[in-house]
Amino acid sequence: MNRISSHALINFALDLSSAVTTENSFERLIAAICATISCDAVALLLHEQGTLIPVAQRGLSPDVMGRRFLIHQHPRLKVICNEYKAVRFAADCALPDPYDGMICNHDTITVHSCMGITLYKNSQLLGVLTLDSVAPNQFDLLDNTSLDTLASLASGFLASRLIIDQLQSKTNQAQHILQAISEHNAEEHNQAEMIGTSTVIKSLKKSIRLAASSELTILIEGESGVGKELVARALHQQSNRKSKPLVYVNCAAIARHLIESELFGHVKGAFTNADKDRQGKFLLADGGTLFLDEIGELPLEVQGTLLRAIQHQEIQVVGRDTVRKVDVRIIAATNRHLEEEVNAGRFRNDLYHRLGAFPIHVPSLRERRSDIPLLAGFFTERTRRKLGLQQLTISGQAMESIVSYAWPGNIRELEHVISRAALYAREEMPTGVTTISPTHLTGLQLSYSSLQADKEVPSPTVEAQPPVDLKVQTDAFQRTLISDTLKHTNGNWSKAAQRLSMDRANLSRLAKRLGVKVEKKVTQQ
Known part of the structure; x- marks a missing residue:
């Protein structure tokens, strides 16, 4: 047995004591582990309601930080979490490793040595340290006494750090950065998590924290697919109304003659087909939050x-x-520039200013490229679970393509691309480590060609062009393109949306606004 020296353990303890109050405390713990035990990769994962969430790592691919590991779906993690001592896995262990294909500079081989150390406070599992090496039997000779000491020091450090975070959260009237997973639906929580560490996302989270504590009306602005509904849910969950309902209304999906009924409700006989009383969204949201999407x-x-x-x-x-009093907080969202709509006479100026008491801009994916690997990892892990794959990874070249792509459809498009790519990859590699390669990333090449063509054609100078209405010209171009595409697909909206690299629902709404319709004729033979 190789014993970790007392000197090394003392240095480990000193490193942790100086790191507990720092902002990068989790990274400092990882560095201290690497200085004490030789390994190729190490990760710290926090335990939240049956899920392990990576918060710091060294030696693994960046997308690991976006993954959420459901313990019951990963046999090795399940074994680790059921023990109070360090767990080593033999090089020939048949249990699949959650990090296979993810060790930096070794993505073509599977992990050979693996060790997990649970971090407990009393009987509560706080988190897990995982250590990996491409060398077989790397951790076999480490003595248990030294590892128990290291685990105790790391557990005390983590417990102290979490207490500090909780106190800071209460002081700032904000939730902890690691949200507790819903007891009723862990998958739903994962879908609602805001992934990212970029400057613009940190600024967005700060705006959400500030706005949530007030009763101001919020206007969420941003392109389609950026996650405006996610922001609305975060605002509600961090507000004093979180125990009350959050009611969603898609203003674009309601027929004009039914909007007032939908919002305010109606009594039986109020209009044709009103065969019973119906509560409106304002009453359903009484005491809580009403989210008006596509306002x-x-x-x-x-x-x-x-x-x-x-x-x-x-x-x-x-x-x-009669009128009825309600207590409702309004959150609205739009992908339009409402100020321009006001100037064009399509939106009331007074309503615009009432809604915009606290505007929040949700950045596009192009504005937060550093978050793309994390988001790709998040969607990859979720897709792996849905498809029942042992492991699903993204090759280096595929990740480069993903990061460099323009993503006009933003996060929604990224999710769809990852889901499609996983299906193609599974067809080629249904077992073991399934890897997404550049050839599996469908729907991107056309955009690349278009972008390249744009670069090669010089832009005409503004002075050489006559004055034009940009919105009118853009609408005309979109109207023609959508009409032509629908003609080529014989009126099939799904195929047309696929050709235009759009979500079908977004295409339908855009066509409706532009006045594009598909008329189907019935002929008698």
């Missing part, structure tokens, strides 16, 4: 009624003469 699509004639409801916190049910 820019709301017809002008309804905007005044909505403004009065927001201003006075009272509604009038369709078909009833």
